[in-house]
Amino acid sequence: MVNNRRILLIIGGGIAAYKCLELIRRLRERGNRVRVVMTKAAQQFVTPLSVSALTNERVFTDLFDLDDEREIGHIRLSREADVVVVAPATADLMAKMALGLANDLASAVLLASDKAPVIAPAMNPRMWQNPATQRNVTQLKADGATFVGPETGEMAEAGEAGPGRLAEVPELIAAIERTTTAPASALTPGPLAGRHVVITSGPTHEPIDPVRYIANRSSGKQGHAIAEAAVKAGARVTLISGPVNIADPDGATCVHVETAAQMLAAVEAALPADIAIFCAAVADWRVANRGGQKIKKQKGAEVPRLELVPNPDILATIASLSKGRPGLVIGFAAETENILGHAQAKLRNKGCDWIVANDVSADSGIAGGVMGGDRNSVHLIKADGHQSWPEMGKDEVARALVEQMANSLGEDRRSSKRKPSATGKAGAK
Numbered sequence: 319m320v321n322n323r324r325i326l327l328i329i330g331g332g333i334a335a336y337k338c339l340e341l342i343r344r345l346r347e348r349g350n351r352v353r354v355v356m357t358k359a360a361q362q363f364v365t366p367l368s369v370s371a372l373t374n375e376r377v378f379t380d381l382f383d384l385d386d387e388r389e390i391g392h393i394r395l396s397r398e399a400d401v402v403v404v405a406p407a408t409a410d411l412m413a414k415m416a417l418g419l420a421n422d423l424a425s426a427v428l429l430a431s432d433k434a435p436v437i438a439p440a441m442n443p444r445m446w447q448n449p450a451t452q453r454n455v456t457q458l459k460a461d462g463a464t465f466v467g468p469e470t471g472e473m474a475e476a477g478e479a480g481p482g483r484l485a486e487v488p489e490l491i492a493a494i495e496r497t498t499t500a501p502a503s504a505l506t507p508g509p510l511a512g513r514h515v516v517i518t519s520g521p522t523h524e525p526i527d528p529v530r531y532i533a534n535r536s537s538g539k540q541g542h543a544i545a546e547a548a549v550k551a552g553a554r555v556t557l558i559s560g561p562v563n564i565a566d567p568d569g570a571t572c573v574h575v576e577t578a579a580q581m582l583a584a585v586e587a588a589l590p591a592d593i594a595i596f597c598a599a600v601a602d603w604r605v606a607n608r609g610g611q612k613i614k615k616q617k618g619a620e621v622p623r624l625e626l627v628p629n630p631d632i633l634a635t636i637a638s639l640s641k642g643r644p645g646l647v648i649g650f651a652a653e654t655e656n657i658l659g660h661a662q663a664k665l666r667n668k669g670c671d672w673i674v675a676n677d678v679s680a681d682s683g684i685a686g687g688v689m690g691g692d693r694n695s696v697h698l699i700k701a702d703g704h705q706s707w708p709e710m711g712k713d714e715v716a717r718a719l720v721e722q723m724a725n726s727l728g729e730d731r732r733s734s735k736r737k738p739s740a741t742g743k744a745g746a747k
């Protein structure tokens with residue numbers, strides 16, 4: 319089984335493209351996430367709508383889609399996959415790959431990829447046997463690609479037979495499974511093995527109209543670092559991130575959201591969890607009177623007034639769940655003054671177990687600032703006291719926090735062996 323793997327499927331413009339719909343279904347049945355890039359020609363054979371319905375994801379088709387470049391981009395598309403599969407691989411697409419061309423999204427993703435692809439060719443036997451195609455196949459094999467098929471048999475065109483049929487779906491799945499290593503979390507019997515950790519990260523964007531939004535300076539670096547550290551500690555990690563410009567951490571299931579309301583919905587959908595860490599800088603307010611169209615600047619007209627309403631409080635909502643509350647609920651507090659005082663009040667008001675407070679003021683002393691920077695200086699506040707950690711890298715903060723989380727769950731397990739917990743709350747101290 320390739321369970322939990324992120325598969326990037328590149329569909330080329332061949333008649334066998336329809337078989338990819340079945341491939342997607344079978345891969346998803348096995349617990350994989352499938353993202354799809356379709357060439358322009360592929361869209362003549364199957365619609366992005368069908369593919370999107372089966373993957374439950376948007377389909378990527380255009381290299382010059384600005385939204386994609388900002389949100390994800392051709393580099394990240396392949397980097398965020400555990401395995402890249404080209405099926406059906408057309409003669410044309412293989413020629414581009416062998417030459418290193420990158421003039422559409424599919425070829426650009428393949429050229430920018432850090433993984434050797436699994437290639438499943440499908441074409442007319444004469445196209446396959448053509449010396450040009452065979453030269454390209456030899457080159458691609460030398461470059462490290464794994465080939466599956468083509469099989470020999472009847473072709474879709476009447477009276478044509480020979481090598482060129484797309485490998486059957488079970489063969490494709492077997493090849494993908496052979497190529498894909500097990501998820502990092504399955505390989506690491508770390509201190510959080512068997513635990514589900516939900517983490518929010520990054521800012522939220524609250525729309526003013528279709529082109530403008532309210533946001534903040536959060537980069538997502540701290541939340542993503544915690545996700546990475548939790549994966550390394552063996553946890554199953556769900557990372558729910560607002561719009562950021564950094565890559566999804568390997569081994570985590572990542573959900574991308576924009577607004578606070580979407581973030582709350584994604585957190586609720588991700589539960590149950592053993593630990594929930596709310597590191598995202600969620601906007602406190604959203605615009606009640608947002609424009610359905612771009613708000614126009616009109617000469618002499620009044621400046622528009624934005625009416626703000628409070629956003630849902632994700633930390634307080636989850637910390638106060640009477641059923642299904644994660645055992646350990648951790649909030650982050652970004653403060654610019656009276657850091658400990660505000661954070662201690664937040665711990666009481668929100669009903670969470672720990673608060674990680676960081677000084678995001680301009681005079682925090684951290685070069686480049688905490689928001690967007692790589693370093694952090696935090697206080698960890700629990701009901702029975704606090705620790706002030708020295709300035710360190712966000713990855714070190716993440717590792718230290720994960721260590722404390724693992725200790726807390728370990729202590730809880732030990733104390734629940736002695737005396738069963740009345741509340742079932744693992745981390746409340």
Ligand SMILES: Cc1cc2nc3c(=O)[nH]c(=O)nc-3n(C[C@H](O)[C@H](O)[C@H](O)COP(=O)(O)O)c2cc1C
Binds near residue numbers: 329357
């Ligand atoms: C009806 C039809 C079927 C085709 N089937 C194949 C095929 O099975 N394999 C192939 O390599 N090309 C096939 N082609 C040619 C490709 O669609 C063409 O080379 C296209 O440029 C490939 O684009 P892509 O590699 O960007 O997907 C077919 C073309 C048509 C019109």
